[in-house]
Amino acid sequence: MEHFKVFIEAQSLLKKISEHEFKIQEHQKRIQFVERNRELRQEKKDRDSEELKSFGHEIANFEKELFSKEKDLDRAQVNLQRATSENQVSALEKEIEKLSPAIESLQETILEKLEKCEEIEGEIEKAQTFLEGSLSTLNELKAEALADVQEEEKEISNYTQRVELLLNSLDSNNKQSFLETKKNSKDGQVIAFLNNRKCSRCRFEASSSQVAEIENARNLEFCQSCSRILIPATINS
Numbered sequence: 001m002e003h004f005k006v007f008i009e010a011q012s013l014l015k016k017i018s019e020h021e022f023k024i025q026e027h028q029k030r031i032q033f034v035e036r037n038r039e040l041r042q043e044k045k046d047r048d049s050e051e052l053k054s055f056g057h058e059i060a061n062f063e064k065e066l067f068s069k070e071k072d073l074d075r076a077q078v079n080l081q082r083a084t085s086e087n088q089v090s091a092l093e094k095e096i097e098k099l100s101p102a103i104e105s106l107q108e109t110i111l112e113k114l115e116k117c118e119e120i121e122g123e124i125e126k127a128q129t130f131l132e133g134s135l136s137t138l139n140e141l142k143a144e145a146l147a148d149v150q151e152e153e154k155e156i157s158n159y160t161q162r163v164e165l166l167l168n169s170l171d172s173n174n175k176q177s178f179l180e181t182k183k184n185s186k187d188g189q190v191i192a193f194l195n196n197r198k199c200s201r202c203r204f205e206a207s208s209s210q211v212a213e214i215e216n217a218r219n220l221e222f223c224q225s226c227s228r229i230l231i232p233a234t235i236n237s
Helices: 002-082 086-168 172-184 208-216
Strands: 191-195 229-232
Touching: 002 086, 002 172, 002 191, 002 229, 086 172, 172 229, 208 229
Parallel strands: 191 229
Antiparallel strands: none
C-alpha cells in the first residue's frame, strides 16, 4: 500500500505545480493581451498614415487641376470682355458656364478630402497616445511578472524535486507506470480513486476481479476508460 501513498502525495505536488504554472500563464496572457492590442493599434495607425499620405497626393493633384481651371476661367472672363463678335461671346460664355461648376466641384472635393485628413490625423494622434500609455502599462506588467514568475518558478522547482524524490523511492515498474500515465494524461491527473467500484474521475465501473486486485494491491490496475491508476478509496481512511 505504500506505493499508493506515494502516488497520492506525488499527485498532490503535481497539482501544486500546475497551480503555479497557471499563475505564470496568467501573467503571460495579460502581457500578450496588451502586446496584441498594441500591435493591432500600430497596424491601424500605419494604415491611417498611408491613407493620409494618399489623401495628400490626391489633394495636391486636385489643387493643381483647380489652379489650372481657375486660370482658364480668368482667361475666359478677360477674353469675354474683349470679345468683338457674337460667336466669340457665345463660345466664351459656354466655356465659363462649363468651368464654374467644375471649379466648385473641385473645391468641394478638396474640402471633403481636407476634412477627412483632419479626421485621420485625429485618429493617428489618439493611436499615438494609446501606444505611449500602453507601453508604460506593458513595461509595468513585465516588471511585475518578472518578479512573480521567478518566485513561481522557484516553487515549481522545489515541488518538482520533491516529486522526483518520491518517485525515486518507488520500484522501477511503479515509477515507470506513474510517469507513463502522467505523460498520456491531458489534465495531469495520474491517479483516480475507486469509490463503490467506480473510477472517481470518469465514473467507469471496474470489474469484480479488478476491484479485488486493487484492494489487495497486488498489481497496479488502470481504469479501462480513462487509463488512470486506480487506488482504493480506503487508502485515505
